Amino acid sequence: MKIIVPVKQVPEVAEVKVNEETGTLIRDGVPSILNPFDEFAVEEAIKIKEAHGGEVTVLTMGPPQAKEALWKALAMGADKAVHMTDRIFAGADTWATSYTLAEQIKKMEYDLVICGKQAIDGDTAQVGPEIAELLSIPQICYVRHLEIDEDGKHVIAHRETDEGYDVIKARMPVLLTATKGINEPRLPNVMGIMKAKKKPMEVVDAATLGVPEDELGLKGSPTQVRKVFPPTKKAGGVKLEDIDAKTAAKQLVEFLAKKGAI
Numbered sequence: 238m239k240i241i242v243p244v245k246q247v248p249e250v251a252e253v254k255v256n257e258e259t260g261t262l263i264r265d266g267v268p269s270i271l272n273p274f275d276e277f278a279v280e281e282a283i284k285i286k287e288a289h290g291g292e293v294t295v296l297t298m299g300p301p302q303a304k305e306a307l308w309k310a311l312a313m314g315a316d317k318a319v320h321m322t323d324r325i326f327a328g329a330d331t332w333a334t335s336y337t338l339a340e341q342i343k344k345m346e347y348d349l350v351i352c353g354k355q356a357i358d359g360d361t362a363q364v365g366p367e368i369a370e371l372l373s374i375p376q377i378c379y380v381r382h383l384e385i386d387e388d389g390k391h392v393i394a395h396r397e398t399d400e401g402y403d404v405i406k407a408r409m410p411v412l413l414t415a416t417k418g419i420n421e422p423r424l425p426n427v428m429g430i431m432k433a434k435k436k437p438m439e440v441v442d443a444a445t446l447g448v449p450e451d452e453l454g455l456k457g458s459p460t461q462v463r464k465v466f467p468p469t470k471k472a473g474g475v476k477l478e479d480i481d482a483k484t485a486a487k488q489l490v491e492f493l494a495k496k497g498a499i
Contacts, residue, residue: 238291274353312425327453335367
């Protein structure tokens, strides 16, 4: 079974700051990590390979340093990697990113494509579904439990919904997006880390991809982020201290009445 896992290198959220003058993220000096939701996708792919045999390929589109995310996935147990890197790819929105990744996947053999449900820097959850549409294959999003059917040709997925779970059976090839709880991603061991940099990593640029430049990166993006800003901080609440319960209850009722809550 051949499994492709698109991954993304993202800034460490706890370290991210916003330039208030330009409305852009300050990336200088901010450490980057493998997108946490993608770790669930990589782990699930490796588990399937271990149980049913096959090959796991991790794929990313990003600057030269994005190979660090690929190395971590390889250290976890993926077999090979594809690094799509070119200045022409820069500035891509979710559509251009999905299109670029899908064009590369079309050149590869696969039974499953497993994505993390979303990237923690954009939180759009759009790239996985858009890749599926561009590949014209079924998609099952927000998967928390996954099985390969006895016939080896179908997947059975438990998909999270607001009301509970849907159990869906789909014939491969199919794209899945993995959510937290589907597994517990393994930590790369010393041997895995040593082997990672010896595993194959193909580098793909725009010329190799063979797609017109105006369909890639910023030129191929129908949307653009105009400004990034942190949410407005909530004001502190009102604390009722050093009074008895009866007085506190009375003051609370009066406060709610003034706000029109009762």
